[in-house]
Amino acid sequence: MINLDDTDRNILRALADDATLSAGEIGRRLGLSQSASWRRIKRLQDSDVLSGQRLDLDLQKLGFGVTVFLGIKLATKGRVSLDDFERAVIAIPEVQTVQHVLGLYDYRLRVVARDISDFERILRRRVMTLPGVGNVEANVLLSEERLIGPIG
CATH class of the missing domain: 3.30.70.920 (Lrp/AsnC effector binding domain/regulation of amino acid metabolism (RAM) domain)
Incomplete structure (x- = not known):
């Protein structure tokens, strides 16, 4: 288990809402530099807390009702x-x-x-x-x- 601080949790919440956010955008939202944000995201990926991105499809619009x-x-x-x-x-x-x-x-x-x-x-x-x-x-x-x- 990895130790997470409040900033790590806020990064995870931001990515859970929108996995396409850049490290720069996350940094701006959380008051971090782009490089600090990127390092934290990389650490979360390397420890397998983050593993990939998810695509949410609107099944109704694709015809699956x-x-x-x-x-x-x-x-x-x-x-x-x-x-x-x-x-x-x-x-x-x-x-x-x-x-x-x-x-x-x-x-x-x-x-x-x-x-x-x-x-x-x-x-x-x-x-x-x-x-x-x-x-x-x-x-x-x-x-x-x-x-x-x-x-x-």
Whole structure:
């Protein structure tokens, strides 16, 4: 774990709001020189606190009006390897995230679709044909707020 001071936390908050900010802009906002800001950002990157940048797409504007979370329970854990299931599920372009979880289901998927009939097609032709799929539960997303998470 890396020790973070208030300036480091403020840098992380600024980048969480807009990952495209330059070191100079962050420095101006926080009262730091560009080089001091750059050194701190570099230290956060080198320690893997910062790892890459994220692109937020407006799925509605791209024509994907439905987001569904699927809980998937594998039917034959012994006969189908988790690697086989994971390789097959990540090949489905509409699947945004694959989470291996502990609990009622083995996997949690975030799936986007153009509309409900498109989701039904994805479910029937792609998800239900994955190796080892047993029970599937679908939850349609109604609304979502973005939380940046705790920054110490």
